[in-house]
Each structure stands twice: as structure tokens, then as C-alpha cells.
Amino acid sequence: MRNARRILRIALFLIIGLWLHYVMPHRDVARVTSTEIIRTDFSNFNRMFYAQADSGTVENPTRDLRLINTERKATYFFGLIRGGNETMVYRNEDTGWIYPPYFKFDSSDLQAESAAFISTSEPQQWVVITHYGWRVRWASIYPNAVSIRPVESEDFRPFPWVNLVIFALLIAGFLFLRAMWRQFRERTVDPLADRVGDQYDHVSADLSERKGRVSRWLGTWRKK
């Protein structure tokens, strides 16, 4: 029982952690090499890793997808360790009014900005691309770029202020909910349970007394 609970707890923790890793903003230092548009047919599996059609337009089974091709600085362990250069492709979709709550409506403008940052010859223009999501090659899943801005050099190290604030708020919210739940239990559930427990005690005492009477009566028939 304890093991089952432990496994459940670890699974829940993992799912929440992975989900946060997916939807939280990440920032990459990258160099845009080109932008392109491909037609995309979603499968049932990878559909959930794409946003809906541009806000204000209609959803069809197939549509064009804006992509930003870049060369970026590889990072490991939440961006603490820097690696070499690697290829990364971002999709560029409106998240609209729905999940995840980035409220991004300007994917066309972002595409124009990234096209303006295309830099293939020296000196190279590096940019910080804020994005969420994962690149999963075997399922054709791309991270969604949210914003792009230029930086001086490729050595720029973005610091995750936004993530820290969001995490602090999440933890505060969790503690608040827990305090609410505890108050509810202390003031509402426990007194009720006490009352029920009291009643149960009364009933069982009554029962055992009655049983005592019956067994005493039976005892009178036994040989002494």
C-alpha cells in the first residue's frame, strides 16, 4: 500500500514536472539561418503538440506551418551548462486565447522579425529566442517560438527571471490551497467526524452492554 502510494506520488510528480518543462518559457541564444513555411498534416499523436490555426481563422485538417531554422548554442541541465552549436528548428504558431496561456497572436510579425534577423555571413547577428515546447524528431514536433530579440554576442547568458516569478507564484498558490484544505478539515470535517465517532462509541457501548446482559443471563444456565 505504501509502495503503491509512493509510485503514484512519483508518477504525479514526473507528469507535473514534464508538463511544466513543456509549457514554461525557455530562452535560447541562436542565429537565424532561414525561415520557411511547410504544409503540415497532423497525426492523432502529434496533433496535441501543435497549437490551433491562427487566431481568427478556421481550423482545417491540414494547414501551413511557419518554421524558423536556426543554429543555436546547445544547453544542458536547464541552461546551466553550455555546449557547442547545434541545429534547431522552431515552429511559429499563434497560441491564441487557449492553452498554453501565452496569448500570442502575432506569429506573422514574429516571422517577419526573424526573417530580418537572418544572418549567414560574418559578423553574425545572434538573437535570443523565447520558446516553449520540445523538439522531437521522430514525431516531427517543434518548440513554438514566442518572441525574438537581438543580443550583442553569442556569449550572452539569459537569466530565467520570468520562470522564477512563475515558480514562486505556483508554490504560493499551492501553499494557499493546502492552507485552505487544512482549515476546511480542521473546522468542518473533523468536528463532523468527531460527532459521528461519538455516536458510534455510544452505540457500540450500548451494544456491548446489551451483549453483557445476554451473556450474563446465559451464564445463569451454566454449571457453576
Added chain:
Amino acid sequence: MQFVRLVVFGFLILSVLYLCITLYSRSIRREKLEDEWDANPPEGATPDMRAIFVKEGMTKYESGLRKKLILLVYVIPPIVVGTIIYFIN
């Protein structure tokens, strides 16, 4: 259409939150009043006097500013959404 859905569901979720916070805050206030009475009960206090004290404190709370501050639950999320929209787009 998405916007309507966000507004409707957002309103429902915030209403649930508002209700929960209202109940929680009321419960906390009542507990504080009870503790206040129990810490220093006047001479010859009866349970009736305690109940009246708590009731008076609760009526004061119900018409106070603290209770109205819970309405911020409906105000803050739209502001946050507006700020995000401004900074992202």
C-alpha cells in the same frame, strides 16, 4: 469563439475560487475571534456571551473592507492576461 470560451470558463473557475476563498477567510476570522475570547474571557463569562461576541465580530467582518478585497480575484487575472498580451505581442 475561443475568446468567449476563455471568458466563460475563466469566469466559472474564478467563481469557484472566489467561493472557496470566501469560505476560508470567514472560517479564519471566526477562529481568530474564538481564540481571542478564549485567551482572555471576562469574569463570569457564559457560552452565550462567547457566541454573541463571535457573532458581532462576524457581522463587522461581513461589512468590512477585507471581505470586499476578495473581489480582487475577478480583477487580477484579467490584468495579468492584459499584461501578458501587451508584452508578448
